[in-house]
Amino acid sequence: MPDTQPERQTLRQLIRQRRKSLTQAEQQAAAQQLVSRFQEHPGILAARRIALYLANDGELDPLPAIHWLWAQQKEVFLPVLHPFTPGHLLFLRYTATSPMTRNRYGIAEPELDVQQVVPHSMLDLICTPLVAFDATGNRLGMGGGYYDRTLACWHEHGLGPRPLGLAHDCQQVDAVPQEQWDVPLPQIITPSRCWHFA
Ligand SMILES: Nc1ncnc2c1ncn2[C@@H]1O[C@H](COP(=O)(O)OP(=O)(O)OP(=O)(O)O)[C@@H](O)[C@H]1O
Numbered sequence: 339m340p341d342t343q344p345e346r347q348t349l350r351q352l353i354r355q356r357r358k359s360l361t362q363a364e365q366q367a368a369a370q371q372l373v374s375r376f377q378e379h380p381g382i383l384a385a386r387r388i389a390l391y392l393a394n395d396g397e398l399d400p401l402p403a404i405h406w407l408w409a410q411q412k413e414v415f416l417p418v419l420h421p422f423t424p425g426h427l428l429f430l431r432y433t434a435t436s437p438m439t440r441n442r443y444g445i446a447e448p449e450l451d452v453q454q455v456v457p458h459s460m461l462d463l464i465c466t467p468l469v470a471f472d473a474t475g476n477r478l479g480m481g482g483g484y485y486d487r488t489l490a491c492w493h494e495h496g497l498g499p500r501p502l503g504l505a506h507d508c509q510q511v512d513a514v515p516q517e518q519w520d521v522p523l524p525q526i527i528t529p530s531r532c533w534h535f536a
């Protein structure tokens with residue numbers, strides 16, 4: 339099997355640079371467009387508990403969408419690095435008053451509080467950030483394998499919450515080289531549209 343790692347690393351750097359070069363005005367406009375996409379998305383409208391993320395590294399910013407979800411009485415959860423199981427995520431309830439901290443990547447996350455942890459199976463939808471995607475839903479992340487692990491059970495057995503990728507339109511590429519552990523996404527929302535792959 340050919341080693342795809344150099345190709346994946348080059349693609350990561352290229353697309354991370356591309357999204358980081360978006361202006362603040364472009365980022366804000368994209369974040370507002372995401373609210374509109376959420377408002378018309380049946381899966382979002384039907385969900386009660388939704389995992390999202392806080393933007394980092396030029397990612398599409400879900401914060402305005404989170405405020406809209408709160409206004410719709412939906413419960414929002416954020417990923418937290420698992421304290422004991424490296425490479426895994428916990429999902430914690432996120433409200434306007436959640437105490438926050440920074441993880442080892444410098445990303446804001448809710449302070450660990452077991453009462454705020456939700457089992458993955460109780461989430462309706464997991465919105466994943468990503469670095470690059472292609473026209474078949476293949477996903478390249480930041481390289482930690484966190485979402486691949488989180489979604490492995492859904493991918494292999496159809497159990498647990500469905501993933502929904504969120505990305506800027508400029509993160510689409512011709513082809514994302516895939517590895518056996520990568521979980522392709524059935525849907526991706528970009529500011530301009532919703533992509534359906536499965
Ligand atoms: N289900 C899994 N079980 C064990 N290891 C895994 C699993 N999924 C991914 N990994 C490991 O995680 C590492 C990083 O994977 P990869 O490069 O695909 O990350 P990514 O998809 O870019 O990151 P992320 O999922 O955090 O966005 C790889 O070394 C891979 O072996």
Ligand SMILES: [Mg+2]
Binds near residue numbers: 477478479483519521
């Ligand atoms: Mg992967």
